[in-house]
Amino acid sequence: MNIEENKVVGITYELKVSKTDEESAPFSAEIRDKDDPFYFLFGSSGLPEKFENLLLQKKVGDTFNFTLEVEEAYGEADDEMIMALPKDQFTSERGFDPTMLEEGSFLPLMDEDGYSMQAKVVKDMGSDLLLDFNHPLVGFKLHFDGEVIEVREASEVEIAHGHVHGEHGEDH
Structure with a gap:
């Protein structure tokens, strides 16, 4: 076949x-x-x-x-796929461990249609996380x-x- x-x-x-x-x-x-x-x-x-x-x-x-x-x-990487989101969206009640929010980590997420996706934590900016939603193999x-x-x-x-x-x- x-x-x-x-x-x-x-x-x-x-x-x-x-x-x-x-x-x-x-x-x-x-x-x-x-x-x-x-x-x-x-x-x-x-x-x-x-x-x-x-x-x-x-x-x-x-x-x-x-x-x-x-x-x-x-x-190539798309700058529009890098965005800051409030850190309070990533609580333990929502299944996020604090170690998951460290710079360089990949967060397992779902889009609004229920499809799995991931984002890389680029920077912890205090109340926000800078996340990169580009595919890890861009570039x-x-x-x-x-x-x-x-x-x-x-x-x-x-x-x-x-x-x-x-x-x-x-x-x-």
Whole structure:
């Protein structure tokens, strides 16, 4: 079975990142091995379009090795995605531990539609937190080296919800 729209895809990979303006070799940012593979719903993943295009029509056992340029991946940082929010929105009653509010930490958040997102704490400004909602990989070239380990039909529920369910996805 080939990777195409509305298929659940399982892959293993090593992701290395590099900056366009630096001469240094790419450095490892993430490894998803057979003990912790990555699963997504092809066509609804929210991953860069070029990433999915380069996997299109691959099947179990196929390997891949490609680089996404910054503009093909998550682009450059957007200053409008950096904003100050009142610190009192991040209380223990709302599930936030004080250590989560330290500079450099990533806060697990939800948008108004209930979708998971995260923000990096840039600075504690007293009564406000300066948060960066840009994707953590903005400004980086992404170098993928991996293998397709599973391709299956997505269920009607997975297609309707736009994500993988079950063992390698969400249960709700």
